[in-house]
Amino acid sequence: MDQSIIPDIIVGRIPLYLRELTRMAEEGKVITSSHELGRRLGISSAQIRKDLSQFGEFGKQGTGYNISFLVEQLRRVLKVNKVxxxxxxxxxxxxxxxxxxxxxxxxxxxxxxxxxxxxxxxxxxxxxxxxxxxxxxxxxxxxxxxxxxxxxxxxxxxxxxxxxxxxxxxxxxxxxxxxxxxxxxxxxxxxxxxxxxxxxxxxxxx
Amino acid sequence: MDQSIIPDIIVGRIPLYLRELTRMAEEGKVITSSHELGRRLGISSAQIRKDLSQFGEFGKQGTGYNISFLVEQLRRVLKVNKVxxxxxxxxxxxxxxxxxxxxxxxxxxxxxxxxxxxxxxxxxxxxxxxxxxxxxxxxxxxxxxxxxxxxxxxxxxxxxxxxxxxxxxxxxxxxxxxxxxxxxxxxxxxxxxxxxxxxxxxxxxx
DNA sequence: TAGATTGTTAATCGATTAACAATC
DNA sequence: TAGATTGTTAATCGATTAACAATC
Missing domain, CATH: 3.40.50.720 (NAD(P)-binding Rossmann-like Domain)
Known part of the structure; x- marks a missing residue:
């Protein structure tokens, strides 16, 4: 993650990812992948991986993303880990x-x-x-x-x-x-x- | 105006232009320019001219755009010239x-x-x-x-x-x-x- | 190990801007 | 005419996608 400014168009998609991930967590899912998340949102998996990688390394190769961990990280990124x-x-x-x-x-x-x-x-x-x-x-x-x-x-x-x-x-x-x-x-x-x-x-x- | 498909991102800005032009008409303005419209919307004049030119030639060199004419044209483009x-x-x-x-x-x-x-x-x-x-x-x-x-x-x-x-x-x-x-x-x-x-x-x- | 998926790089694609001839 | 502004082209800028080494 470099120090350059993150494009606003990417920032604007993070709330959408957060919303869908929260929904998945409510459904009882524990792990997801950029493919699954992309399919649910109508977004390419490449874009999701690229977007998330702007803010950190949240996934594991071969496994995917732990949903509750990713939710926690994205809430922190968006500063909605407070009210x-x-x-x-x-x-x-x-x-x-x-x-x-x-x-x-x-x-x-x-x-x-x-x-x-x-x-x-x-x-x-x-x-x-x-x-x-x-x-x-x-x-x-x-x-x-x-x-x-x-x-x-x-x-x-x-x-x-x-x-x-x-x-x-x-x-x-x-x-x-x-x-x-x-x-x-x-x-x-x-x-x-x-x-x-x-x-x-x-x-x-x- | 060529026959190729018009990018969705441009289509999405037309309603915004229409809204602001309608507002200008309500204010009693008759003519505007891509500069004035852009200033009011926070969009570059070049982008406005380029966007509008996708749908026709609505302006006059040296003069600008007749607001009520442009409103009428954009309503037709968006198919909201009916209810x-x-x-x-x-x-x-x-x-x-x-x-x-x-x-x-x-x-x-x-x-x-x-x-x-x-x-x-x-x-x-x-x-x-x-x-x-x-x-x-x-x-x-x-x-x-x-x-x-x-x-x-x-x-x-x-x-x-x-x-x-x-x-x-x-x-x-x-x-x-x-x-x-x-x-x-x-x-x-x-x-x-x-x-x-x-x-x-x-x-x-x- | 074999299979799967990430994070990242390079290539492609698309959008925006700058510049200007045309012309009102 | 002089000044202004369009419509359009070419250049620039930025976003998306494809591909793959790394690795779980």
Whole structure:
């Protein structure tokens, strides 16, 4: 493993490998191979071996990979061998669904605060949370040194709320608003827009 | 424009261009350039010109692109100059949020049927829909020749429900279950798993 | 040992960028 | 005309795959 930077496209596949390996572990499997993992994911075995080798030597020739060991290593690589506190901003229908989702915790994330700007909603409960006033957000994120945010506000508010998150010290944003946002270099942002995926697929339909 | 197949990675960027151009049109802009569009999307102008040129000659030297014309052309390319009927399967919190979402229609999609297997939910309303029994699904999709599905069922049901969708004639699936699904070659499937994105970003955090 | 599979190198393949003639 | 921007070609850059020695 050399010291050069690891390509982002490879980093982006590691969570996928981790997810499938976790699934295999749940199925009771103990050992796997780059071939088996590749077949399950639709990825070539060569690519999987090359990707994993960027981060260490995790396998044994002739045998393959010990699944629980590899899971542990990939969780360490991705820094999800701890739990990140996350704020959720925006409690519309989608924010509500995110707040109720129970699949974050065992994959490294825990929502700890939920914000909205609607005075009708502030103080109401959503799942385990009380909806907080977004005007408190910057100070609270700062005080609790939170680094990760999920953004489920209307597109028209996404840039201004993002600016606040960045000001508060957030360094990773998952944005559900269907709009491109500007952030400083040091801040990571990724997007979820289901319609982009649907339009990508309809290109291929007759 | 030659007759060879257009790389999928290019096809996947067209919806993004379309989204930003639509936004520009809403802002009242009439003309844009590959430079301006690239700046707004964080993409090089060369790449945008190259991508667009795969599908036709949409611009004018010295002037740039007429936004509404380009929007119209890209909608045609992506086949969203019509509205696709879509079925939604699974009415948990996430399915409920999807059913309420109003952002599909003007981007080429309309949910027409919503299914679940839970007898407690069947017959209840969600947004404008009555939740239907999933056992009716295959026949109804066939009868109405629906080609696009959104899947918001538990991971444990995702493969079996997908098999039904494929059997019914669905050709494009947007899967929200955090699990890799097997589909025949002719069927397109894309995934949304927010945790994959979060883990991708935490790799870069200190 | 025989068979299997890794990690890595080199070769191939594909995507992005730079540069510029054409032209609005 | 002068300035700007496209569409395209060639060069560069980066990602994937094939192949295999090492070795379990």
């Amino acid at each position: 990140w506190n996350v704020v959720l901003v925006g409690v519309g229908d989608l924010g509500r669904a995110i707040a109720h989702y129970t699949g974050f915790l065992d994959r490294g994330f825990r929502i700890t605060k939920v914000y909205d700007s609607d005075t009708q909603k502030i103080g109401q409960r959503v799942g385990d949370f009380t909806i907080r006033d977004v005007t408190l957000m910057v100070n609270e994120i700062r005080r609790e040194k939170i680094r990760v945010a999920m953004l489920a506000v209307p597109a028209s508010d996404a840039q201004s709320v993002t600016d606040l998150l960045v000001e508060a010290g957030i360094r990773a944003i998952l944005c559900y608003a269907p709009v491109s946002i500007n952030v400083p270099e040091k801040v990571k942002i990724l997007y979820i827009d289901p319609v982009l995926h649907l339009q990508h697929m309809t290109y291929y339909l007759p | 696709w009927n879509v079925v939604l399967v699974g009415v948990g919190d996430l399915g409920r949020a999807i059913a309420h979402y109003t952002g599909f229609l003007d981007r080429g999609f309309r949910i027409t049927k919503v299914y679940d297997s839970d007898t407690q939910k069947i017959g209840q309303r969600v947004g404008d829909f009555t939740i239907r029994d999933v056992t009716l699904m295959v026949n109804e999709i066939r009868r109405e020749k629906i080609r696009v599905a959104m899947l918001a069922v538990p991971a444990s049901d995702a493969q079996s429900v997908t098999d039904l969708l494929v059997e019914a004639g669905i050709r494009a699936i947007l899967c929200y279950a955090p699990v890799s699904i097997n589909v025949p070659e002719k069927v397109k499937i894309l995934y949304i798993d927010p945790v994959l994105h979060l883990q991708h970003m935490t790799y870069y955090l200190p």
